[in-house]
Amino acid sequence: MHRVVAVIVPPVLSFDVSIPLMVFGSVPHYDVRTCTARPGAVPTVNGPDVVVKDGLDAVADADTVLAVGSGGERAPEEVLDALRGAAAGGARIASLCTGAFVLAQAGLLDGRRATTHWGLAGDLAARFPSIDVRPDVLFVEDGGIFTSAGAAAAIDLCLHLVRLDHGAAVANTAARLTVVSPVRPGGQAQFIETPLPAERGTSLAPTRAWALEHLDRPLTLADLAGHAGISVRTLTRRFHAETGLSPLQWLLHRRVDRARQLLETTELPMDRVAEKSGLGSADSLRKHLVSRVGLTPTAYRAGFTQRTLS
Structure with missing residues (x-):
């Protein structure tokens, strides 16, 4: 024993x-x-x-x-x-x-x-x-x-x-x-929200709000700077000062968040989830979701869907 x-x-x-x-x-x-x-x-x-x-x-x-x-x-x-x-x-x-x-x-x-x-x-x-x-x-x-x-x-x-x-x-x-799941691997995430630094300024808040409305587009630094009416260099400096992240890091976090929301609340196929969240392809969606929460998109949807899927 x-x-x-x-x-x-x-x-x-x-x-x-x-x-x-x-x-x-x-x-x-x-x-x-x-x-x-x-x-x-x-x-x-x-x-x-x-x-x-x-x-x-x-x-x-x-x-x-x-x-x-x-x-x-x-x-x-x-x-x-x-x-x-x-x-x-x-x-x-x-x-x-x-x-x-x-x-x-x-x-x-x-x-x-x-x-x-x-x-x-x-x-x-x-x-x-x-x-x-x-x-x-x-x-x-x-x-x-x-x-x-x-x-x-x-x-x-x-x-x-x-x-x-x-x-x-x-x-x-x-x-x-013991009536529990036998399959959860140790590397699976604890399913907490990835902690982002607190925003410390608002001068780029309108640009961030605009970006959230256009996550399905292939946004570039030039696009963000153009919306803000400043240079790319100034955009990068201010963005980091206000969010603690570079503009592209911030976009990636928000795109994964959008993908998670779509997986939980829609029946969209994986390529459409990737497209609507701005992650490009189903392969890219899988890569970033596994990196973020330790689950594939299929497994995430199965565990976190908010309504019965047909």
């Missing part, structure tokens, strides 16, 4: 505590336990306490150790020591959501790629600059250490670990028993 031990670090979401028990416990291949620095009632941030009976000695003979919780707060030193010891002993190490902060505090993510909930990714990167934080993926592995984003992404990571251990059939069984 493969022993999975989830180290619970308050404050924690009760849902996060249940994920390892739900996924690994759904198939007869794992012995799943929870432990904490101070066994007993562990407070949660969204409901009643959860009771964790085992102490950190449970980590000693674990094959997989999951850091769960903390909310980004400092974990007890004995927890960090236990995680370091497990890693040194060859255990597979992973974190669910804000558990990435615990692994970071233990020094286990130094020089590695990692992720956490997108809302806290900036904080993780600022506090631990040696970590290559990836805010736009569901989960990531680097050097045998796994980290996941929040909520459902933690389920995806646990299913991925089952798949690594016992293959797709067992992982799919676990997914069916």
Whole structure:
């Protein structure tokens, strides 16, 4: 039996505590336990306490150790020591959501790629600059250490670990028993809006509004400058000062946004979506959407359509 031990670090979401028990416990291949620095009632941030009976000695003979919780707060030193010891002993190490902060505090993510909930990714990167934080993926592995984003992404990571251990059939069984999708890859985006810099000026606002009305046209720098009545050089300088992006970068962001809207709300074929959003061809649409959200246009439409398609 493969022993999975989830180290619970308050404050924690009760849902996060249940994920390892739900996924690994759904198939007869794992012995799943929870432990904490101070066994007993562990407070949660969204409901009643959860009771964790085992102490950190449970980590000693674990094959997989999951850091769960903390909310980004400092974990007890004995927890960090236990995680370091497990890693040194060859255990597979992973974190669910804000558990990435615990692994970071233990020094286990130094020089590695990692992720956490997108809302806290900036904080993780600022506090631990040696970590290559990836805010736009569901989960990531680097050097045998796994980290996941929040909520459902933690389920995806646990299913991925089952798949690594016992293959797709067992992982799919676990997914069916827990009534979740078995197919979401780690590189899929967390489906947050790509953060654009706040606009800091309005002198080119009319030109930006005009461009949004003509995204289906092959707009050039000269077209934008001509509308604004300024030189291309001045346009580029002002555009960057006001948006934090070059004119062409800004156009690409807006075109992908338009394509996503069309995929969600229309039945247009892919070449027409590409044409109406100004991305040119179905191949170009696919390239930019995969780069932006980690899904093909077909997969994006299937997952995010807002009405029943015939």
